[in-house]
Amino acid sequence: MLFNFISPEFALVLVWLLPFVGGVLLWGFGPQLKSWAGPIGSALIGVPFIATVGLWNDATAPAALHVHLVTWLPGWSFGLQLDRLSLIWSLIITGVGFLIHVYSIGYMDGDKAFARFFAYMNFFVFAMMTLVLSDNVIGLLVGWGLVGLASYFLIGFWFEKPSAVSAARKAFVMNVVGDVGIMFAVFVIVQRIGSIGYADIFTHFATAFTPHALFLVCLGLFIGCAAKSAQVPLHTWLPDAMEGPTPVSALIHAATMVTAGVYLIARFAPLWSASPDAQQLVGVIGALTAISGAVLGCAQWDIKRILAYSTMSQIGYMIMGVGVGAYQAGVFHFLTHAFFKAQLFLAAGIVIHALANEQDVRRMGGMRMQLPFAFVAILTGVLAICGVPGFSGFFSKDAVVYGALETGHPWLYAVGVITAGITAYYMFRLLFVTFFGPYRGDVDPSDLGIRHPELAGTAPDSAGRAASSGHHPEEEEPHHHAPPWLMSGPVAILIVPTVLIGFLDWGGAGSRWQRFFGGFFPHAAENAAHVPPISETVSTALVFVVVLIGFAVAYWRYGTTAAQRDSVARLRTESIRMPAVLVNAYYFDAAFEALLVRPARAIGGWFDRFVDPHVIDAGVREAAFSAQWLGHLFRSFQTGLVRAYALTLALGAVCIVAYYAFAFTGGAR
Amino acid sequence: MSVTPESYVALSAVLFFIGVVGVIARRNPLIMLMSIELLFNSANLALVTYARAWANNAGHIFAFLVITVAAAEAAIGLAIVAVTFRRTPFVDVDEASALKG
Numbered sequence: 135m136l137f138n139f140i141s142p143e144f145a146l147v148l149v150w151l152l153p154f155v156g157g158v159l160l161w162g163f164g165p166q167l168k169s170w171a172g173p174i175g176s177a178l179i180g181v182p183f184i185a186t187v188g189l190w191n192d193a194t195a196p197a198a199l200h201v202h203l204v205t206w207l208p209g210w211s212f213g214l215q216l217d218r219l220s221l222i223w224s225l226i227i228t229g230v231g232f233l234i235h236v237y238s239i240g241y242m243d244g245d246k247a248f249a250r251f252f253a254y255m256n257f258f259v260f261a262m263m264t265l266v267l268s269d270n271v272i273g274l275l276v277g278w279g280l281v282g283l284a285s286y287f288l289i290g291f292w293f294e295k296p297s298a299v300s301a302a303r304k305a306f307v308m309n310v311v312g313d314v315g316i317m318f319a320v321f322v323i324v325q326r327i328g329s330i331g332y333a334d335i336f337t338h339f340a341t342a343f344t345p346h347a348l349f350l351v352c353l354g355l356f357i358g359c360a361a362k363s364a365q366v367p368l369h370t371w372l373p374d375a376m377e378g379p380t381p382v383s384a385l386i387h388a389a390t391m392v393t394a395g396v397y398l399i400a401r402f403a404p405l406w407s408a409s410p411d412a413q414q415l416v417g418v419i420g421a422l423t424a425i426s427g428a429v430l431g432c433a434q435w436d437i438k439r440i441l442a443y444s445t446m447s448q449i450g451y452m453i454m455g456v457g458v459g460a461y462q463a464g465v466f467h468f469l470t471h472a473f474f475k476a477q478l479f480l481a482a483g484i485v486i487h488a489l490a491n492e493q494d495v496r497r498m499g500g501m502r503m504q505l506p507f508a509f510v511a512i513l514t515g516v517l518a519i520c521g522v523p524g525f526s527g528f529f530s531k532d533a534v535v536y537g538a539l540e541t542g543h544p545w546l547y548a549v550g551v552i553t554a555g556i557t558a559y560y561m562f563r564l565l566f567v568t569f570f571g572p573y574r575g576d577v578d579p580s581d582l583g584i585r586h587p588e589l590a591g592t593a594p595d596s597a598g599r600a601a602s603s604g605h606h607p608e609e610e611e612p613h614h615h616a617p618p619w620l621m622s623g624p625v626a627i628l629i630v631p632t633v634l635i636g637f638l639d640w641g642g643a644g645s646r647w648q649r650f651f652g653g654f655f656p657h658a659a660e661n662a663a664h665v666p667p668i669s670e671t672v673s674t675a676l677v678f679v680v681v682l683i684g685f686a687v688a689y690w691r692y693g694t695t696a697a698q699r700d701s702v703a704r705l706r707t708e709s710i711r712m713p714a715v716l717v718n719a720y721y722f723d724a725a726f727e728a729l730l731v732r733p734a735r736a737i738g739g740w741f742d743r744f745v746d747p748h749v750i751d752a753g754v755r756e757a758a759f760s761a762q763w764l765g766h767l768f769r770s771f772q773t774g775l776v777r778a779y780a781l782t783l784a785l786g787a788v789c790i791v792a793y794y795a796f797a798f799t800g801g802a803r
Numbered sequence: 804m805s806v807t808p809e810s811y812v813a814l815s816a817v818l819f820f821i822g823v824v825g826v827i828a829r830r831n832p833l834i835m836l837m838s839i840e841l842l843f844n845s846a847n848l849a850l851v852t853y854a855r856a857w858a859n860n861a862g863h864i865f866a867f868l869v870i871t872v873a874a875a876e877a878a879i880g881l882a883i884v885a886v887t888f889r890r891t892p893f894v895d896v897d898e899a900s901a902l903k904g
Contacts, residue, residue: 774903776835776896780826
């Protein structure tokens, strides 16, 4: 217990609410705070981080830390809980979040919406904390939705760029698809169990759910995961999300938000472990995402898009891990990935910043000399993501891949191993093309095979730069300057865990990590039944050989002296010969366009042309016409001739008399 | 020969018919008002006849009500005719058709 002056419960509420206070403060008083917005925003993330560290002992106690906030109805009590799983996530969100906030002070310096940026970032952290600290499914769903909203704000941060706005809208729509999935899962849970608290759900789900209902709940939850964590086929928003500022890509679209799906599956681990069908589905989708993302990573030229596809691929690993039941491995990969991917993005941001917002790696090259620090940072990150022994990714990726084999999924294991090789290829490709060879920024873009130089980031003298991809609209002149310590400092700090954090899992079953989560997750029942055909050591060696092959191919294509010398011609050839299916990302966007957007537009057009004028408008029009017609009819009775009225009266009297005459004589008969 | 209720009812019907024809066929407003009086009184005759025949006083009371209504009708009807005549002299009710729809 670090704090003697406040209770742990109060500290937890502070952890949850301080980022929200920051968001409101910076949003409301941004113009007054000016450049203070950055430090204030960072501090309001840094303090919760320290507080979370201080709550370590309370969270890891057997009962975990629980704060009851409000009870609305029986079974509908809302509260916060900090257990081991939430603790890991909270530490990453606030810790890595704090570093990225500090980095942003340097990166966003001079942006005219400096305070707004930090307001959004704080709001994002608040939303994410709501998601992971909630002790009930409704709080989770609210956090889930708010995170999507924060992501929308930040992707569309430079809203002068049409591409950023459409990317933001796309991300939001895709995320809402996932929200709806979770919502349906919540409906089923509330209907069957009558309570929204995790504790009640895990106690009663075995009796309350039929296997079929359980599968449906898992499916609904997984749709949410797939949308938020960019799993096939709901992944297409993630590469486009790189339109946001680079720190946003690092925090939201690499380190934290996109891994919310992993959290969700790990949180609902008892449900998943009870539904083998759902596990199978999640494992397969995860593996599919891992390999398809990695293959697409090989075909990208935008440094942030390469990293985006690598994120997608790595989250595929995590989802595969938690999907097959290797929860500890999946969560561990989340932990290591958060560090090395944040570091890769931030280091890439340093390069982008130094080259005046150039993002096309073909127009980089030779950065090793100009930006040695960024080179070291990216090199460390690349070694970690590839799983080179000793670096963090080695431990976690190995655990995930071997976990698939351990739980009896040899095919998923094979996909995981192959993906590791592809990962090594495209990450070293990024490294070689960016940092080795000659500087190609002054080469004519068409010589590099860039077809639309005005769209791919051009020389910094052209006027219409605001519309081109990935530029600060505010910055005009190029500056090859070393990054200030605000930007390099956080990256330097991140290098430490990137290298070392993996050693938490050192020592097999008795490692710190295994003990930390010992008994937390349900063990797969069939664990003992499957004896893996190869031991973990052999598997590790196999993965490493595949990684070496990937590295060798990358070196052969981009790293040799000859390849570096005529890199311009080689890159041109590669750009031109790039298979269309990869350039278009397997035509997912085109398929959505053809299957969903165009039919929706056609239906809309049909409603516009037929239903609106001929049903809705026609209904109103016909009502008016009928009233008019009736009016005409009754008008003709008003002849103005008194004698005609009298005649009508008389006829009426005759009718009445006739009626009674017939009625009575008829009744008499 | 005794005067039976049927005779009174028959007289009432004849008077009513004369009144109806007067209202519909004549165009002079004053004659029409007189015909309306005939209608009222034929109805009164029928009411009183039935009241006596069935020894029920409701018919008598209703006849008094009809007389009151007839008085009011005559007053208002004559007033309307006088006022209308002052604005546009006419002898034919068909000419007063300003309320034609």
